Amino acid sequence: MAKEEPQSELLRSQLRRWSDQVAGVGKANELFELEMWLRSFERFFRIGNQPLSERETQQLALRSWSEELRLVDNALLRVVNLCNSILTEEQVDLTRFDRYVETSLARDEALDPYIEKLVRLTTPEAALTLLRESFEDLHLLLLDLVQLSRLPYATFHSVGKILYREVRRSDLVALIIDKKFKPVHDRIRNRAIAALIRRIEDPLERRQAARVFLEFFRLLHYLEYTDPERIPENSLRDTVLPFSLVTSETRILLSYIERRVLKGRDTSVPLYELYDSFVYCLPLELKKVVNTELTDISVTRQTENVKTRVENSHGILKDCFQQSVVQLAQVFDPSIDGGRIFPDFMAKREQSIQLRDGLSRVIHAVREFGQIRDEKAAVRMKDEISHFYDHHIKYLMYRDWSGFELFYIEILKCGSLSGLTQIAHRFETFLVTLLREVQKRSILGGAPASEDLAQALPEP
Numbered sequence: 001m002a003k004e005e006p007q008s009e010l011l012r013s014q015l016r017r018w019s020d021q022v023a024g025v026g027k028a029n030e031l032f033e034l035e036m037w038l039r040s041f042e043r044f045f046r047i048g049n050q051p052l053s054e055r056e057t058q059q060l061a062l063r064s065w066s067e068e069l070r071l072v073d074n075a076l077l078r079v080v081n082l083c084n085s086i087l088t089e090e091q092v093d094l095t096r097f098d099r100y101v102e103t104s105l106a107r108d109e110a111l112d113p114y115i116e117k118l119v120r121l122t123t124p125e126a127a128l129t130l131l132r133e134s135f136e137d138l139h140l141l142l143l144d145l146v147q148l149s150r151l152p153y154a155t156f157h158s159v160g161k162i163l164y165r166e167v168r169r170s171d172l173v174a175l176i177i178d179k180k181f182k183p184v185h186d187r188i189r190n191r192a193i194a195a196l197i198r199r200i201e202d203p204l205e206r207r208q209a210a211r212v213f214l215e216f217f218r219l220l221h222y223l224e225y226t227d228p229e230r231i232p233e234n235s236l237r238d239t240v241l242p243f244s245l246v247t248s249e250t251r252i253l254l255s256y257i258e259r260r261v262l263k264g265r266d267t268s269v270p271l272y273e274l275y276d277s278f279v280y281c282l283p284l285e286l287k288k289v290v291n292t293e294l295t296d297i298s299v300t301r302q303t304e305n306v307k308t309r310v311e312n313s314h315g316i317l318k319d320c321f322q323q324s325v326v327q328l329a330q331v332f333d334p335s336i337d338g339g340r341i342f343p344d345f346m347a348k349r350e351q352s353i354q355l356r357d358g359l360s361r362v363i364h365a366v367r368e369f370g371q372i373r374d375e376k377a378a379v380r381m382k383d384e385i386s387h388f389y390d391h392h393i394k395y396l397m398y399r400d401w402s403g404f405e406l407f408y409i410e411i412l413k414c415g416s417l418s419g420l421t422q423i424a425h426r427f428e429t430f431l432v433t434l435l436r437e438v439q440k441r442s443i444l445g446g447a448p449a450s451e452d453l454a455q456a457l458p459e460p
Contacts, residue, residue: 015175018124019184027086032185034082036222037075038167038177040241044072045160049244051294065156066146067298072159073142074238076135083132087125127170134166181214185221188213192340193325196333205271208261209328212275215253216325222246223321226314228307236306240297243313247286254279271331278324284397285320289313312394319348351395352444358392359435360453366428373417381424382411400434 022031043049047060056063142159145151168174180186188194193213200206223246224230226239258279265272293313300306322345326338338345365384369377389408393401407427414420435453438444 011171011175012179014124015172015179016183018172019182022086023184025088028184030082030085032221033225034079034086035176036225036242036245037079037082038173040075040245041072041160041163041167042177043248044068044241044244045157045163046244046248049247049290051240051243051290051297053295056296060153063153064150065153066148066151068156069142069151069159070146071238071240071298072163073139073146074235075241076139076142078238080132080135080139083128083135087128124172127172130170131167131173134169138162138166180218186214186218188217190341192333192336193329196329196336200332209332212253212257212261212328213325215249215256216321216328219246219249219253220318220321220325222249223314223318226310228311228314231310233303233307236303236310237297237300239310239314240294243289243294246317247290250282250286254282274327274331281397282320282324285316288401289316319351322348349444352438355392355395356435356438356444356453358388359431359438362388363428363431363435366424366431370421370424370428373421375417378417378420385411396434397437400437403430404434 022028197206197210200209222242225242228236257275261275293309297306297309322342326341329336362384365381369381385408393404407430410423414423
């Protein structure tokens with residue numbers, strides 16, 4: 001054990017120096033993206049992170065996995081390009097020359113002296129070059145594999161295991177994945193948040209809050225690689241790999257909060273209530289993405305449909321993580337405004353205002369029908385509900401979608417005014433409860449109330 005610790009510290013020091021060198025030549029973003037894809041490979045091959053429908057999950061052994069491996073192949077090529085980008089031109093040229101010399105002088109009994117040499121070397125450059133060589137070979141294999149009419153799950157699973165071994169063949173590359181937080185791209189650069197953390201008096205509470213903030217900021221960093229605004233249309237389906245990473249990392253964060261942060265904490269304090277709400281609410285947002293928006297996206301062909309689903313998934317998770325950061329910050333300092341943390345936070349505020357006002361208008365229409373009970377009022381109510389469903393339901397929490405949809409379908413199918421009156425009464429109660437929950441959003445603090453809102457939720 002005594003020998004392993006100095007060796008591990010040596011590797012960590014080597015990784016720190018190399019990371020600083022990479023950042024010094026302006027390649028920090030490429031290094032982060034490389035790490036993200038390598039992490040994504042490990043998570044993508046776990047069924048629990050796959051966005052499969054219930055039917056597909058029950059038929060894992062029957063479905064073909066060629067489309068998933070096609071996405072993996074695209075990511076392999078991206079990693080190869082990133083390796084070339086991080087390595088200097090001089091290093092790339094030198095490795096090409098070394099390969100030429102070693103191959104030219106190779107003895108018949110030696111399979112590949114160049115690869116043998118790379119395996120013996122322990123520099124970051126050699127590790128990256130070896131990774132690039134391995135992925136180029138895997139790419140050639142996958143090119144043929146994905147042409148098969150059917151690829152069984154066993155093949156998909158085996159490719160995952162091969163990738164895992166190749167990535168972890170180098171201790172340095174493995175350390176890039178295993179050591180999550182790195183100063184080169186995991187500093188909390190927002191001054192308000194950094195100052196807030198320093199002001200937390202309790203050391204344990206400060207460490208835990210800093211860890212949660214860092215996790216959320218890293219998740220938001222991953223999400224930048226799922227933004228349809230910065231990804232070519234023909235690469236949108238590849239985002240399923242980063243989404244699988246985000247899904248897995250969020251679950252790990254929630255496990256940390258549940259097992260370490262909440263344990264032994266006073267349940268009556270606001271901080272406990274917020275952490276507890278993360279454990280309850282974030283899985284619902286993940287479910288909205290994994291089990292609704294991204295389901296079976298690997299086999300979806302319509303480009304516009306793929307773009308819409310990726311855009312919705314990116315927006316849902318980005319809103320959720322940003323809101324979580326702001327809420328956590330405001331527990332420690334209620335004066336902090338979301339706009340000081342995220343430049344686009346005001347757009348989320350506008351969405352919440354639209355949701356709030358849309359709900360208020362639906363409540364107004366439902367109440368008007370309950371008072372008049374004629375066909376014209378029924379049509380106005382249905383039109384207002386339909387408008388909300390088309391334009392505002394996406395801003396609701398996922399757990400509330402199904403409840404609204406059930407009432408919506410029931411109202412559309414009902415043909416009698418008396419039956420509609422009974423449904424409308426129950427629907428009004430549901431809507432008022434929803435509106436009260438929306439009003440609790442911290443992002444709405446200070447937003448002026450509309451006339452419809454005042455009527456929907458009169459002061460007690």
